[in-house]
Amino acid sequence: MTTPILEIRNLHARIEDREILKGVNLIIPAGEVHAIMGRNGSGKSTLSYVLAGKDDYEVTEGEILLNGESILEMEPNERAAAGVFLAFQYPIEIPGVATMTFLKAAMNAQRKARGEAELLTPEFMRLVKEAGTQLQVDTAMLKRPLNVGFSGGEKKRAEIMQMALLKPALCVLDETDSGLDIDALQVVSKGVNALRSDSRSMLVITHYQRLLNHIVPDVVHVFSDGRIVESGDKDLALQLEAKGYADFDGAAA
Amino acid sequence: MANYDDIPTLKENIDRATVDSVRSLDVDKYKYGFETIIESDMAPKGLSEDTVRFISAKKNEPQWMLDWRLEAYARFLTLSEPTWAKVHYPAIDLQDMYYYAAPKSTPAPTSLDEVDPALLAMYDKLGIPLREREILAGVERPNVAVDAVMDSVSVVTTFREELSKVGIIFCSISEAIREYPEMIQKYLASVVPVSDNYYATLNSAVFTDGSFVYIPKGVRCPMELSTYFRINEKKTGQFERTLIIAEADSYVSYLEGCTAPMRDESQLHAAVVELVAMDNAEIKYSTVQNWYPGDKDGKGGIYNFVTKRGDCRGANSKISWTQVETGSAITWKYPSCILRGDGSRGEFYSIAISNGRQQVDSGTKMIHLGKNTSSRIIAKGIAAGFSDNTYRGQVSAHAKATNARNFTQCDSLLIGDKCGAHTVPYIESRNGTAVFEHEATTSKISDDQMFYCQQRGLSEEDAVALIVNGFVRDVLQHLPMEFMVETQKLIAISLEGSVG
């Protein structure tokens, strides 16, 4: 069997003195899209932060393997260069830094970390134009400081645009559908689907089955109290939509 | 603004060409043009009337200049050091200093191996050629001096000829004292009076060199004037004196300093810069100050006490100061504008970065005297490490300054929690029609911003540099193009080691 892009083994993590992740196990083979659904506060965003290496969290047990290699000791930027991308539930504002400038800095930082040559401006502009057209991010927006004053939907489109440009091996999407209108949902989903490939895996966190009609997952997981308590095919999402989470509370206890 | 955008590309070409040739020079080629500073060229240690006489004699100055200096010295004896700035340093013993061609207090390094590795790392990142690094770091090698480079560059001569064709004078102040005495007598200390402040008075008595610029009526200086290209630049040392006069309807943009950190034996620097703008004239003065800030404990850094003032003497004249302050152990500096002419305008754009143990107390004064005068202040202070960064600004309107307008924006950015940023604005209006607006913000680079940037692949240092460059963008855009890129790099380097 080939190595999965992501493998999480018995992951426990805490913030301050509170344990939030309580033994997560998850394998995402190359090319697959997995969805995670679960109650507010069950630890979904925490999982995404721990994957990306946010400082505030302490991993107390378990392992995270990217393409078979542990990433636990890596800095967030090293993980990014290794192929981890997190589309934030709440993208952060970076005042004064034009979106375009940020994109170029990020792309070149990752290229540099991988020992690749920096992008020349014409090539960069071509890539940005392509991604911008697909995600309906116009030039005016690219000149504005990143995420500053962007509407909720604009922020999410900008996140997916960055993902398209950075071409990560593992895409983690945290509630990318929240705050999107119906048309924007189509645009974003199309952008995400265009990135599906045999060499890439995705973890899509959402509360709504609707997103999964657009981005059809290979596996759906139910997250409860810091761990995965049930996994199934895309019909599991429909079942959840109809019945809620009550059936799964305490399922793995 | 945007005035220098339409300066012909000539400027670009000359500047680039000059920089390139200066940089590519093999200094040894010019060893014969090098004047060795011989032992007897040193003034006696300490400050006295004799020191003043010695300097004046060395410069072949006329009697009136010596008298002027002696008067300044007499005045200096009655003054004491100001203590109001938020900077702390051990007392400076003026008798324990040399005022002309100081001998090395410690043996000069004989190779780059003996130079502070932090300084070398910085040169490396700025991409400064090896030979130039030695010069900047003060490495002693026989027959090599930065002056030799400057003096012998034929392109500098070309550059001067170009200027004199349109009647512009650009020379050292010593030369101007000898060649253009009537102008010096008329304008020197006409903006910063001899008795202005302790350091300015000291400077008046013992200044050793600096620049003189004269732009005739109606002339637009066709290129940026830069100290980098100034001919005859001897080691100007601690007490630099600069005078720029822009006659009616003229324009000049002047660049001072250099992004490369300079080491200097003399710890105390007290420059005086005076600008005079007549009717409709415009002077843009840009500075990049990167004196040695000292080692990680702040030892050996330069004390920089500068008096810079511009006089908008004519109607509708304009003076704009843009400064990037990243060096020095202590910076005490308030480039100011006297808005005397009706409709005149003053601008101050500042980026002051402090890291390590640096202390910065800087800002501006906008003195509105004429009607319909306006001023704009944008000051960005960035404090990291254990540094202290104070903005001190004064805006005042005289009783006759009807419709005076000022806008002040003062932003501080803190990196880490061991540094300090302070804003001290003084606002004073004696005219009811004056409108002064002041906005101030203090922010920190948040952990969330850092994490977000890192998640996209930027290292901590790249992330800080990117955010800081964003923070100072409004000011950066006022710098001449050729300084902008270098400055962005410099900002990144100045803040290295400020996180993690």
Ligand SMILES: Nc1ncnc2c1ncn2[C@@H]1O[C@H](COP(=O)(O)OP(=O)(O)OP(=O)(O)O)[C@@H](O)[C@H]1O
């Ligand atoms: N700094 C913190 N200190 C203590 N608890 C925290 C901290 N940050 C997050 N938590 C808690 O961790 C738990 C998991 O939060 P998380 O954001 O991962 O939930 P989620 O599943 O993403 O929820 P939602 O669906 O609302 O986005 C929550 O109970 C939250 O309050």
Ligand SMILES: [Mg+2]
């Ligand atoms: Mg969440």
